[in-house]
Amino acid sequence: MENYYEYLKSLHLIFVITWFAGLFYIVRLFVYQIEASQKASPEKEILLKQYKIMTYRLWYIITWPSAVLASIFAFWMLFFTPQGNFWLQQSWMHVKLGFVFALYLYHLKCHQIFKQLQNDEVKHTSNFMRLWNEGATIILFAVVFLVILKNAVNWIYGVIGIMLFSIIIMLGFKFYKRIRERNQS
Numbered sequence: 001m002e003n004y005y006e007y008l009k010s011l012h013l014i015f016v017i018t019w020f021a022g023l024f025y026i027v028r029l030f031v032y033q034i035e036a037s038q039k040a041s042p043e044k045e046i047l048l049k050q051y052k053i054m055t056y057r058l059w060y061i062i063t064w065p066s067a068v069l070a071s072i073f074a075f076w077m078l079f080f081t082p083q084g085n086f087w088l089q090q091s092w093m094h095v096k097l098g099f100v101f102a103l104y105l106y107h108l109k110c111h112q113i114f115k116q117l118q119n120d121e122v123k124h125t126s127n128f129m130r131l132w133n134e135g136a137t138i139i140l141f142a143v144v145f146l147v148i149l150k151n152a153v154n155w156i157y158g159v160i161g162i163m164l165f166s167i168i169i170m171l172g173f174k175f176y177k178r179i180r181e182r183n184q185s
Contacts, residue, residue, distance in 0.1 A: 005081050012073035015066045020140055022063025026110055027133040029055045033117050034126045052118055059114055067107055074100075096146045103139045127177065134169045138162055 029051055036047035078084035087093050116123055124132070141162050 005077065005083055008073050008077045008081070012070055012077060015070035015073065018062060019066035019070050020136060022058055022066055023107065023110065023136045024133065026055060026058055026063060026114065027129055027136070029058065030110075030113055030117060030124075031126045031129045031133075034122055034124065034129060037120070037122050048120070055114060055117065059111075063107075067104075090150065092146050092150050096143055099139050099142045099146070103136070103143075106135050106139065130176075131170075131173060134166070134173075137169070138166055141165060 033048065033051040033055065036044060036051060038044075039047065078088055113124065113129075145161070
């Protein structure tokens with residue numbers, strides 16, 4: 001039975017990785033799609049057609065299936081193995097599941113943006129999307145630290161670290177934006 005659990009955990013981790021890869025890349029494609037929508041014809045139409053194909057394939061062939069499979073293997077481990085009952089009693093697991101819920105909210109918002117862009121509705125700037133892309137990064141850091149540390153005190157330090165990391169990301173974004181604006185001049 002122990003090996004069975006390890007296989008489930010391995011499959012869960014594989015699909016978590018591919019889910020995050022899809023989330024990181026889809027938002028990057030949103031940036032490109034938004035920037036392409038501001039170009040002149042015929043470049044605009046050519047790029048938008050290609051980005052729509054790329055985002056569609058990434059979203060429905062990699063990202064959504066990975067999210068579903070990661071969740072199936074997680075539920076299987078938590079509810080149908082002896083180890084799952086133990087993990088569900090741990091406070092760090094409750095916090096982790098809260099971050100997983102936040103990840104699904106992030107995923108659903110990405111789906112909404114995906115549908116808008118597929119319909120040529122541009123409601124966000126490319127700068128907003130660059131910042132939005134960091135949301136998945138912050139959730140990833142939080143979940144990894146929780147899973148590895150499994151300790152409330154260390155988790156508090158992890159949250160402080162995540163906040164500091166978020167500030168560094170914001171400062172890096174502003175710095176990068178200034179460089180891009182200077183290079184465009």
